[in-house]
Amino acid sequence: MQDDLIRIEKMVKFYPVMRRGIFRSKQTGVIRAVDNVTFSIRRGETLGLVGESGCGKTTTARALLYLTAPTSGRAHFQGTDIIEVFERGAKEEILRIRRRLQYVFQDPYLSLNPRWSIAETVLEPFRVHRHLPENQWDDRLMELLELVGLEYYHAWRYPHEFSGGQRQRVGIARALAVEPRFLICDEPVSSLDVSVRAQILNLLIELQEKLGLTYLYISHDLSSVRFISDRVAVMYLGKIVEIAAVDELFARPLHHYTYALLTAIPIPEPDADRGHSVLKGEVPSAVNPPPGCRFHPRCEAALPQCREMPVELAPAGDEHLVACHNPR
Numbered sequence: 001m002q003d004d005l006i007r008i009e010k011m012v013k014f015y016p017v018m019r020r021g022i023f024r025s026k027q028t029g030v031i032r033a034v035d036n037v038t039f040s041i042r043r044g045e046t047l048g049l050v051g052e053s054g055c056g057k058t059t060t061a062r063a064l065l066y067l068t069a070p071t072s073g074r075a076h077f078q079g080t081d082i083i084e085v086f087e088r089g090a091k092e093e094i095l096r097i098r099r100r101l102q103y104v105f106q107d108p109y110l111s112l113n114p115r116w117s118i119a120e121t122v123l124e125p126f127r128v129h130r131h132l133p134e135n136q137w138d139d140r141l142m143e144l145l146e147l148v149g150l151e152y153y154h155a156w157r158y159p160h161e162f163s164g165g166q167r168q169r170v171g172i173a174r175a176l177a178v179e180p181r182f183l184i185c186d187e188p189v190s191s192l193d194v195s196v197r198a199q200i201l202n203l204l205i206e207l208q209e210k211l212g213l214t215y216l217y218i219s220h221d222l223s224s225v226r227f228i229s230d231r232v233a234v235m236y237l238g239k240i241v242e243i244a245a246v247d248e249l250f251a252r253p254l255h256h257y258t259y260a261l262l263t264a265i266p267i268p269e270p271d272a273d274r275g276h277s278v279l280k281g282e283v284p285s286a287v288n289p290p291p292g293c294r295f296h297p298r299c300e301a302a303l304p305q306c307r308e309m310p311v312e313l314a315p316a317g318d319e320h321l322v323a324c325h326n327p328r
């Protein structure tokens with residue numbers, strides 16, 4: 001579609017499972033971390049990506065940015081095949097794409113170098129990308145700190161002198177340094193105290209409006225996904241099982257896994273009726289995922305064909321896609 005900023009098409013990422021011997025290792029299988037995933041992100045929107053731990057959210061994001069080479073599949077940014085650029089493009093072209101697509105990590109403490117001052121941290125992308133003359137770095141640093149709600153004097157402090165929320169602001173400033181169009185925010189508030197989560201989410205929303213950014217917001221926390229997203233994609237064991245506008249998804253989940261996730265959200269009133277949660281059992285292994293619909297061993301609505309027939313995303317209403325033989 002014309003207003004798609006990002007399109008991931010048939011993305012696959014398998015990791016080998018190795019058995020180590022004394023003299024040599026042997027491959028015994030593959031982890032199907034991301035298995036034929038297709039979706040688009042529109043210019044200016046936030047697409048939430050949710051699913052239980054290990055379902056492939058981070059791997060999808062890393063394959064999109066070629067931080068890990070995908071096994072197969074394509075990714076487009078503004079119509080350019082970026083996997084092709086990462087694999088065969090000139091160094092300048094790769095850097096140009098890297099500038100436009102940035103990553104905000106879950107734990108700012110681990111992603112910041114403890115020996116670097118905030119100024120060094122935020123300015124480092126300038127050194128790598130060389131897109132700004134050195135005499136403008138100071139002004140740009142000031143501008144970036146102000147954008148994320150930090151003071152200029154913070155520039156000469158070190159990560160350990162900041163609170164978790166402030167460190168995440170530094171992580172965001174660093175991602176914004178090279179004027180990206182698209183940010184992947186991978187669990188950006190999960191490691192933070194509940195009281196500062198809303199501040200960081202509000203900052204992301206504010207920056208999106210001010211700078212015209214597009215986000216892929218990854219989380220297993222549905223409350224924050226609901227708060228920040230325009231549309232939501234639900235992932236289960238390497239597959240996207242449902243995509244819809246956020247209000248539609250929360251009001252009318254069609255996939256039984258989405259419904260189970262929603263009914264599992266804790267709510268303040270203990271007596272309130274949330275329906276009957278169907279999320280039982282463990283997530284099966286991504287090495288030997290169940291055939292047919294991967295959710296069938298945990299699904300109370302499974303039909304005989306769910307155990308054998310693979311199921312792909314199909315339209316189920318206004319911009320609502322679901323991969324289910326027997327939707328709710």
Ligand SMILES: Nc1ncnc2c1ncn2[C@@H]1O[C@H](COP(=O)(O)OP(=O)(O)OP(=O)(O)O)[C@@H](O)[C@H]1O
Nearest residue numbers: 015031033052053054055056057058059060220286
């Ligand atoms: N570098 C790697 N080598 C081998 N297996 C990996 C690697 N990275 C991820 N995996 C496996 O791929 C699958 C998907 O992992 P991924 O980190 O993408 O999940 P996730 O949805 O981001 O989970 P979480 O919510 O815990 O962050 C998991 O089974 C994981 O163990």
Ligand code: SF4
Nearest residue numbers: 293296299306324325
């Ligand atoms: S395809 Fe079948 S097993 Fe999978 S969610 Fe739908 S009803 Fe349940």
Ligand SMILES: [Mg+2]
Nearest residue numbers: 057058059186
């Ligand atoms: Mg992850």
